[in-house]
Amino acid sequence: MTANQHTSQTLTDTVNWHLAARVEDFPENGGACVYVEGKQIAVFNFSARNEWYACQNMCPHKQQMILSRGMIGSQAEEPKVACPFHKKTFSLLTGKSLNGDTCDIDTYPIRVEEGVVYIGLS
Amino acid sequence: MINVLVIGNGMVGYKFCEKLVSKAPGAFKITVFGEEPSPAYDRVHLSEYFAHKSVEPLLMAPRQWYEENAIELITSEMVVGINREAKSITTHKGRTFNYDKLVLATGSTPFVPPIEGSNKSGVFVYRTVEDLDAMETYSKNAKTSAVLGGGLLGLEAAKAAMDMGLEAHVIEFAPRLMPRQLDEAGSNMLQSTLESMGLHIHLSKSTASIDGDEAMTSVTFTDGTPLEAEMLIISCGIRPRDELANESGLEKGERGGIKINESALTSDSDIYAIGEVASYKGMTYGLVAPGYDMATVAVEHLTGADTKGFAGADMSTKLKLIGVDVASFGDALDEGNQYKSIVFEDKNAGIYKRVNISKDGKKLMGGILVGDASNYNMLFQMMLNGMALPPHPEDLVIDTSRQGSSAGNTVDMLPEGAQICSCENVTKGALVQAIEGDGVEQFAALKTCTKAGTGCGACSPMVNDILTATLKKMGKKVRKVLCEHFDYTRQELFDLVKLNNIHSFDQLINDYGKGHGCETCKPAVASILASAWNGLILKQDTIQDTNDRFLANIQKGGTYSVIPRIPGGEITPEKLIIIGEVAKKYDLYAKITGGQRIDLLGARIDQLPDIWEELVDAGFESGHAYGKALRTVKSCVGSSWCRYGLHDSVSFAIRIEERYKGLRAPHKIKSAVSGCRRECAEALSKDFGIIATEKGWNLYVGGNGGANPQHAVLLAGDIDEETCIAYIDRFLMFYIKTAEPLNRTATWMNKLAGGLDYLKQVVVEDSLGMGKQLEAEMQLLVEAYACEWKEVVNNPALRARFKHFVNSPEADPSLKFDKQRAQKVPAGW
Ligand code: SRM
Ligand SMILES: Cc1cc2nc3c(=O)[nH]c(=O)nc-3n(C[C@H](O)[C@H](O)[C@H](O)COP(=O)(O)OP(=O)(O)OC[C@H]3O[C@@H](n4cnc5c(N)ncnc54)[C@H](O)[C@@H]3O)c2cc1C
Ligand code: SF4
Ligand code: FES
Numbered sequence: 001m002t003a004n005q006h007t008s009q010t011l012t013d014t015v016n017w018h019l020a021a022r023v024e025d026f027p028e029n030g031g032a033c034v035y036v037e038g039k040q041i042a043v044f045n046f047s048a049r050n051e052w053y054a055c056q057n058m059c060p061h062k063q064q065m066i067l068s069r070g071m072i073g074s075q076a077e078e079p080k081v082a083c084p085f086h087k088k089t090f091s092l093l094t095g096k097s098l099n100g101d102t103c104d105i106d107t108y109p110i111r112v113e114e115g116v117v118y119i120g121l122s
Numbered sequence: 123m124i125n126v127l128v129i130g131n132g133m134v135g136y137k138f139c140e141k142l143v144s145k146a147p148g149a150f151k152i153t154v155f156g157e158e159p160s161p162a163y164d165r166v167h168l169s170e171y172f173a174h175k176s177v178e179p180l181l182m183a184p185r186q187w188y189e190e191n192a193i194e195l196i197t198s199e200m201v202v203g204i205n206r207e208a209k210s211i212t213t214h215k216g217r218t219f220n221y222d223k224l225v226l227a228t229g230s231t232p233f234v235p236p237i238e239g240s241n242k243s244g245v246f247v248y249r250t251v252e253d254l255d256a257m258e259t260y261s262k263n264a265k266t267s268a269v270l271g272g273g274l275l276g277l278e279a280a281k282a283a284m285d286m287g288l289e290a291h292v293i294e295f296a297p298r299l300m301p302r303q304l305d306e307a308g309s310n311m312l313q314s315t316l317e318s319m320g321l322h323i324h325l326s327k328s329t330a331s332i333d334g335d336e337a338m339t340s341v342t343f344t345d346g347t348p349l350e351a352e353m354l355i356i357s358c359g360i361r362p363r364d365e366l367a368n369e370s371g372l373e374k375g376e377r378g379g380i381k382i383n384e385s386a387l388t389s390d391s392d393i394y395a396i397g398e399v400a401s402y403k404g405m406t407y408g409l410v411a412p413g414y415d416m417a418t419v420a421v422e423h424l425t426g427a428d429t430k431g432f433a434g435a436d437m438s439t440k441l442k443l444i445g446v447d448v449a450s451f452g453d454a455l456d457e458g459n460q461y462k463s464i465v466f467e468d469k470n471a472g473i474y475k476r477v478n479i480s481k482d483g484k485k486l487m488g489g490i491l492v493g494d495a496s497n498y499n500m501l502f503q504m505m506l507n508g509m510a511l512p513p514h515p516e517d518l519v520i521d522t523s524r525q526g527s528s529a530g531n532t533v534d535m536l537p538e539g540a541q542i543c544s545c546e547n548v549t550k551g552a553l554v555q556a557i558e559g560d561g562v563e564q565f566a567a568l569k570t571c572t573k574a575g576t577g578c579g580a581c582s583p584m585v586n587d588i589l590t591a592t593l594k595k596m597g598k599k600v601r602k603v604l605c606e607h608f609d610y611t612r613q614e615l616f617d618l619v620k621l622n623n624i625h626s627f628d629q630l631i632n633d634y635g636k637g638h639g640c641e642t643c644k645p646a647v648a649s650i651l652a653s654a655w656n657g658l659i660l661k662q663d664t665i666q667d668t669n670d671r672f673l674a675n676i677q678k679g680g681t682y683s684v685i686p687r688i689p690g691g692e693i694t695p696e697k698l699i700i701i702g703e704v705a706k707k708y709d710l711y712a713k714i715t716g717g718q719r720i721d722l723l724g725a726r727i728d729q730l731p732d733i734w735e736e737l738v739d740a741g742f743e744s745g746h747a748y749g750k751a752l753r754t755v756k757s758c759v760g761s762s763w764c765r766y767g768l769h770d771s772v773s774f775a776i777r778i779e780e781r782y783k784g785l786r787a788p789h790k791i792k793s794a795v796s797g798c799r800r801e802c803a804e805a806l807s808k809d810f811g812i813i814a815t816e817k818g819w820n821l822y823v824g825g826n827g828g829a830n831p832q833h834a835v836l837l838a839g840d841i842d843e844e845t846c847i848a849y850i851d852r853f854l855m856f857y858i859k860t861a862e863p864l865n866r867t868a869t870w871m872n873k874l875a876g877g878l879d880y881l882k883q884v885v886v887e888d889s890l891g892m893g894k895q896l897e898a899e900m901q902l903l904v905e906a907y908a909c910e911w912k913e914v915v916n917n918p919a920l921r922a923r924f925k926h927f928v929n930s931p932e933a934d935p936s937l938k939f940d941k942q943r944a945q946k947v948p949a950g951w
Contacts, residue, residue, distance in 0.1 A: 020929060027923070029665075033926060033928065035927045036929075040936075049638060064680055065934050073640035073641060073644065079638070084667075084676055085676065100186075101184055
């Protein structure tokens, strides 16, 4: 499976990989939340693109722990997630706010090996 | 690089920056000073701050925008002096900055008349976010309030006070409300509407003193009568903030404000003044559109571009009070008695309309609209452009909206130069150019590229009409396609789904779409699939809106609410007890809803299946309060108990609710059945409503409560129950198949070519010969119904999806609750 290295972290950061959950714990073309190192992280199984993404679970608009329940999709080629509360959208590649009226979000590197999903934290 | 300093980061100061960076990117070094802590926000919609409790949604642009455009934004710092010789300014922190060009956009402050006691606590003005914060905190310990000034802003402030839960009084010195915009009859109509909403209005009253010790407790009028009020909001007009002109010797206007010429230049050729602080030919303007014009002119002058120059502005206004439409334009009052006026008055509906036409009967000169300002844009344009009046000018004030006359034809009559968006100064010609020349076909895209409708938004309906009319003229079939992923309208997709027997989003997007979908098309397709097949919603849970995905409404904080179906509003004491027990066990907040049932709020995602299990075991089903689906069928007690009841409205309501429960549609559907013309179930405000008559039932359709209330209209009269259900089947299926996404039946019917007459032909006279087919399609959906809560309760795989973390059984540790009147509520956001 794919390993996405798109992330807001710089190369000099050392990345520690943490086991998140198994592939089948995540719905196809949707997300779920994992608890890693005291952090809530939203993980998306974008099966239509055969890609995985991870970002912070908190929506910066109203500080709600919710993005994992958001709907994913694409805008031109960019994969994105829409917050369930007020549908603010964020790029899953860069974490950039696509509506331009909230802060950007953190994204994390993610890799899938032998049916297990790992998230990279620095 | 030319060094530009802007003093004041309000709406107009911001607009200046936006125009300057887009006209001449990189050519100017821009520094902006704002005395308020927040970057510029939309003051016009200030009252919405109470709803958001955050300035963020009101910001003209986030801080990031200034950074991205290399504008230095310095907030919480006030400029206190200008040194014109040295070409520098000084701030209250003692810092000095040099400029090549200076722009004064300092706006204005509320005028506080010299009334004894105006320094007591409890006295407020209504201008900034900080004013609103202070007011809201203070209001927690107050019950009564008064507003000094019955003008546009005063009434808005009074409405805000009422929304804070205060008793609200309006005190106006003149003998009528909004004296500069309304005549006596218009003011009377407005007054009675406002009074029926609970405002108290005192006219011809002048205030002598504000009384109380430390804090105010009342005001006393000059006639000696007192009025109790613990808070007073002063709204007596504004004064330009021209103090920087005094010591630096800039010339001022006769009635205050900094004097400018048609290029927005002050008496110093390196200093501009724009917005409310500027005085042009002795006039200052308390509206945002003239300020934006000045910003444009200043940018044009500064960059050496062609310019029309500023030539004064029109003071026409539309009040945005929720619940009452008021507009006044042109010469509304005709104080010089030069015109003829045509007046329409409907005291029952609270509508007053007046238009003033020239003595020769050819031109519209001005007018007043109270209670229904839907024609404002059109009338205003007619006046501005000197358009010819219709053969019967009285049509201008008589309601023709329900007779199927479409605005499309009327926008055609407007000249190219007609200014459609006054905030952004966009003409009809510019819109047409964007559509014909640049190929824009979507409303959102048209707004982005022309900026029309992005200011106060009042012109949006007209912009949309121009889009539709222009596309039609170009011979384009006007197709409201879903989004970038589907080049089809909802109706076309519905047909494709049915014809090709498509049951999943993936198949539809593979065969007929592109890309990977989005938050617009996924729920729309989910709704189409549900209306076509009525399959289990959770089979494709990730294309559902969050409420449908978790079969409950998401709440602040991320918990959910549970509303079981209570058909017709009828419930046994045993079932009431069960609801109470479930609420107690899971610590849920309980509330009677506006739809005759009971809402249990604050359930954690992992508790939902357990709660449903207990409810399902007791015989409850999902109420679909979360879905674009049938909601409630309300009923009145009807003939079984009521001395006026003609038929058994409760039994009929239950029958109807049982038939259509779970039916998914482009938007939610609501219904009600009343046992007689007294209409206690409010059937006329529903998508379809039924009222008992001596001979049977009357069926009404297309009603709406909510944001744009509309009464339902009679589709068929004196029919029996079976006919009624057949007609409802046909009506609903026809709506489901042809409406755009998220259009309620009222919106759909308003747009339906041929209107009510056509609908009657299709449903009652069966002119398309589709009646039986529509009924059969509905019957299929009715038979496919299954309670979706029950499916989850009985399916361990589905149940497992209801938790916060996939790798831990823990609940969301960030959930926080407060207590209010002995029940829990989510902590504020
Ligand atoms: C719970 C309830 C308020 C209450 O406590 O009484 C309610 C709550 C919500 N309404 Fe409502 N409406 C409720 C009765 C109404 C009514 C009254 C009625 O049905 O008789 C109306 C006006 C009638 C009508 O719809 O025509 C009403 C008009 C709206 C509207 C405006 C619809 C419109 O066409 O303009 C919305 C917004 C929307 O749907 O787009 C809305 C949306 C909402 C949402 C779902 C907003 C949202 O998406 O979260 C609210 C969920 C709040 C929450 O946190 O759970 N609600 N809402 C009522 C549930 C009734 C029920 O038993 O199912
Ligand atoms: C509740 C409300 C409702 C309104 N509704 C409407 C409406 O429906 N339609 C309409 O057209 N208009 C409406 N208005 C008026 C509209 O908001 C104003 O016309 C518009 O905001 C004027 O913009 P401005 O930039 O000139 O002034 P402002 O928006 O007041 O901006 C001036 C800014 O400059 C700052 N400032 C002043 N002096 C200094 C200094 N020395 N140093 C640093 N900063 C300084 C101020 O703090 C302020 O932030 C409404 C106003 C209010 C308060
Ligand atoms: S319940 Fe309805 S009216 Fe009340 S705040 Fe929510 S959407 Fe608005
Ligand atoms: S909380 Fe996420 S968009 Fe508002």
